Amino acid sequence: MGWIILWAVLGLLLLLIAAILVNTLRVGIKSVSPQGAPLPPEERVAHYAETLSRMLAQETVTVAPGGDLSKIYAFHRLLEELYPNIHRQLERVELDGALLFHWRGSGRSDRLPLLLMSHMDVVPAEGAWSHPPFAGEVEEGIIWGRGAVDTKGSLCGFMNAVEELLAEGYVPPQDVYLASSCNEEINGPGAPATVDYLAAQGVKLGLVLDEGGAVADSPLPGLDCKFAMIGLMEKGNAQVKFVAKSKGGHASTPPRGTPLARLAGMVNYIEKKNPFSVQFTPPVEGMFREMAPYMSMPLRLVLANLWLFKPLLKSVLPKFSAQAGAMLQTTCAFTMAAGSEAANVIPQEASITANLRFMSHERKEATMQKLRAIGERFDVEVQLVSGWDCSGVSSADSYGYQAVKACVQKTFPEAGVAPYIMLQGSDSRHYERICDCVLRFAPLSIDKQQLGSIHGVDENLSVEALAKAVLFYKELVQGYFSAAPAKSEHRQG
Incomplete structure (x- = not known):
């Protein structure tokens, strides 16, 4: 029985390898012309x-x-x-x-x-x-x-x-x-x-x-x-302001969870958890499909078999190329911050502003709902300042x-x-x-x-x-x- 299972696994593995190779060969290898079109006089x-x-x-x-x-x-x-x-x-x-x-x-x-x-x-x-x-x-x-x-x-x-x-x-x-x-x-x-x-x-x-x-x-x-x-x-574009409030006070006797501390926790959460979904939309799949024949190995093999390597690419691409990663998901970049005007004063209000770029599979409203839920977790108010959808x-x-x-x-x-x-x-x-x-x-x-x-x-x-x-x-x-x-x-x- 064990041998049968082993041979079955080996057979499936061989079929998988064959499918990968066939798809890679089907994509082929393309090159561009070394010379451009002739110029006018x-x-x-x-x-x-x-x-x-x-x-x-x-x-x-x-x-x-x-x-x-x-x-x-x-x-x-x-x-x-x-x-x-x-x-x-x-x-x-x-x-x-x-x-x-x-x-x-x-x-x-x-x-x-x-x-x-x-x-x-x-x-x-x-x-x-x-x-x-x-x-x-x-x-x-x-x-x-x-x-x-x-x-x-x-x-x-x-x-x-x-x-x-x-x-x-x-x-x-x-x-x-x-x-x-x-x-x-x-x-x-x-x-x-x-x-x-x-x-x-x-x-x-x-x-x-x-x-x-x-x-x-x-x-x-x-x-x-x-x-x-x-x-x-x-992609869509919006400016979103995150506001945290408190009673303020002197920095010599700080309470837990000051406005800046809560904002820092929220920023850390968003940066680490990356709450926005990653998807291969038709334009991105089309881009990789067109580029695959011009890619060097092993990237050509990977892009020719997106059906198999999508999960890997979703994880690797944002680390490999910021531009490619931004084409897979909504992004949030924290760009501005404001707090107390004095180093020894706990602010009654502190804020951080972020630039959001929305994707077609996670548009403005869905993104804002997600951010507001995160804001509630850290007692932070989320305000849409301006922007438009993708x-x-x-x-x-x-x-x-x-x-x-x-x-x-x-x-x-x-x-x-x-x-x-x-x-x-x-x-x-x-x-x-x-x-x-x-x-x-x-x-x-x-x-x-x-x-x-x-x-x-x-x-x-x-x-x-x-x-x-x-x-x-x-x-x-x-x-x-x-x-x-x-x-x-x-x-x-």
Whole structure:
């Protein structure tokens, strides 16, 4: 009897190994092209660099609603100078600094319109820069300045693309919109006002493409090639305040459970217990599925067999990669604290503020319920200060995603393509009211330094990357209405 059990166990083990190997072989091994797509003529590439240089030199630091928009309007005048065809042939709407251009199509396509967007505002430039942040210097093939990546680079890309198509006499088969808000960096009203305007006109969009992922160097450990990361959703964002109260008193006679002690206990509990559920959502599974053939062993074997290794990855990934871990769950980062103004005084009230990023499987309300239950355990009040829920999830099977993917593969043959979850916020979430396929991808090829320069020092973009962005947008505008339909146009969740 014992031998029978042993042989049965060995048989099952062999079947398991066989299944793992078959799945790994089925995934196969892929590599990218060593060379990218050819660039336009040198004089045209130089023109692109000059336009972005001038856009960066015009400072457009975000202005709060009701503030002085003179620099924003100066940027509008610059766009009018740089892109005369767009301003002559497209309908232009200005909404308190936000811009919307409407390119009317011929009506030969039944597909819903396309909208390209990138915000014109930038964050302040602090710290010691090697090049002036608002000079737009071009040196050795690099364009320096605040907003080069976030997001005047992509704005410059699609404005140049449309300007050229107009000069060539191209008329799209269906309407195309270009949108740019002036207060995205402070979650301002520009994008909502634009959506309100479009909704009032009865506009329903087929695809919205905004900032998000990029063509990035080795976005995850185990990859040694570039990958174009296309965001299918973005996490929610909220500021949550945890407040503990007491009668106060002198620090020489402290009672047990002072406000700061209770807050410290709660923070320690959340950090150690990690109360938020970890799940492999469709975008994350899709990301690993697309990346697996490009991974080195043994990661390729693991990702090819998620059915077996999911429990292991749920535990290991957050330790292995903070970015990958944040795509699996809601996160809570404690960022601010306040207590007594004197070292020898026990505060009557102390507080800690955290930034929450919500996931689709554990949204804002469920997360707040969980935090309030933890707060009760430590006699801490939990207050939602501000925030919004996560976006919907666009499908990687949608026509829009497949069209963008096809354009990436044509323009960036040196890169793989994968869906992902955007961890930051963007204007694009507002467009879900009028569009079922909202994607987050800027066609900018950037390295790790350039990625880290966003909201940091020495933000820059290569002239070659800008030229490739123009090529991508031209390809998308022309190809979007002519490509074959994909499996589904619907958003998930």
